[in-house]
Amino acid sequence: MSQQLRFGVIGWPLSHTLSPIFQQAALDAMGLDATYMAAATSPDVIEMRLQEAREGNWRGLNVTVPHKIRVAELVDELTPSAKRMGAVNTIDVAGCKLIGDNTDADGFARALTQYGGFDPSGVRAVILGAGGAARAVAWALRDLGVSHLTVANRHPARAETVATAVDGESLATSAFGLSGPELKRAISRATLLVNTTSVGMAGGPAPAGLPVPSSWLKQQLFVCDIVYQPAETPMLTSARNIGCRTQGGLEMLVLQGAASLERWTERRAPLPTMMRAARSALSAPTA
Numbered sequence: 001m002s003q004q005l006r007f008g009v010i011g012w013p014l015s016h017t018l019s020p021i022f023q024q025a026a027l028d029a030m031g032l033d034a035t036y037m038a039a040a041t042s043p044d045v046i047e048m049r050l051q052e053a054r055e056g057n058w059r060g061l062n063v064t065v066p067h068k069i070r071v072a073e074l075v076d077e078l079t080p081s082a083k084r085m086g087a088v089n090t091i092d093v094a095g096c097k098l099i100g101d102n103t104d105a106d107g108f109a110r111a112l113t114q115y116g117g118f119d120p121s122g123v124r125a126v127i128l129g130a131g132g133a134a135r136a137v138a139w140a141l142r143d144l145g146v147s148h149l150t151v152a153n154r155h156p157a158r159a160e161t162v163a164t165a166v167d168g169e170s171l172a173t174s175a176f177g178l179s180g181p182e183l184k185r186a187i188s189r190a191t192l193l194v195n196t197t198s199v200g201m202a203g204g205p206a207p208a209g210l211p212v213p214s215s216w217l218k219q220q221l222f223v224c225d226i227v228y229q230p231a232e233t234p235m236l237t238s239a240r241n242i243g244c245r246t247q248g249g250l251e252m253l254v255l256q257g258a259a260s261l262e263r264w265t266e267r268r269a270p271l272p273t274m275m276r277a278a279r280s281a282l283s284a285p286t287a
């Protein structure tokens with residue numbers, strides 16, 4: 001009898017994660033004898049969790065807030081994309097070796113261009129936040145050809161690190177704190193604004209908050225929030241109210257998860273099934 005495959009997502013807090021819902025729907029649709037579960041993992045037990053994986057308890061793991069950067073330092077090997085970003089959202093367990101991969105950048109790029117219908121080539125963009133997700137978004141926007149990128153973060157030194165990493169011949173960058181006139185001006189000149197902070201996330205540090213004042217938004221902006229729970233964050237509500245085009249984080253979430261699943265199983269992921277499962281879970285009333 002073959003052993004059931006175990007997959008999961010590690011993060012902290014994890015109470016609002018949708019990954020088990022759409023990943024399990026995918027595994028079932030693929031006819032695999034496998035389970036996918038939320039494995040709440042606080043920062044002080046992250047090494048223990050990875051050891052469990054080395055010992056064969058997990059076939060693959062997704063990694064979310066706040067572990068993406070730390071996990072990149074703890075795995076045994078990094079794929080080129082995870083190495084470039086210094087962040088891991090997917091762990092592939094190969095024997096007792098942990099291979100860290102990153103599917104966030106591709107997930108974000110596909111979500112923005114194919115689902116959001118936005119072409120960022122040649123535009124000025126602003127990223128709010130400088131964690132693991134911000135690194136992936138910054139690399140995706142560089143690859144998609146934005147002309148200028150501002151990274152802004154509560155701790156400005158982290159913004160500087162992300163901006164410096166992607167700065168290059170075809171991409172000029174700047175880095176600021178989250179408040180202050182420089183960021184306000186950068187947003188006023190931008191066409192694309194992406195929130196990667198956990199501000200506005202249900203169960204996060206500031207669920208009712210906005211990462212920047214709503215008065216800084218303007219109608220010409222395409223506003224994207226990679227937070228997916230709730231489907232419409234306070235920032236997206238403000239943006240929509242002034243007539244901006246907006247996009248939430250659900251498509252990126254599902255696309256990065258589908259790419260993880262394809263890496264683990266070497267099979268095509270059933271994307272429509274996954275999108276349907278995630279959308280209906282998100283629109284279902286919560287207890």
Ligand code: ATR
Pocket residue numbers: 064065066067068069128129130131132133134153154155158178196197198199205206211
């Ligand atoms: P991930 O890897 O998923 O991006 P992370 O590395 O924990 O998660 O990053 C979370 C981001 O949200 C960071 O940019 C963090 O800002 P700091 O680097 O200054 O900590 C940002 N963030 C979290 N809580 C915040 C808050 N209350 N106000 C503003 N930014 C916040």
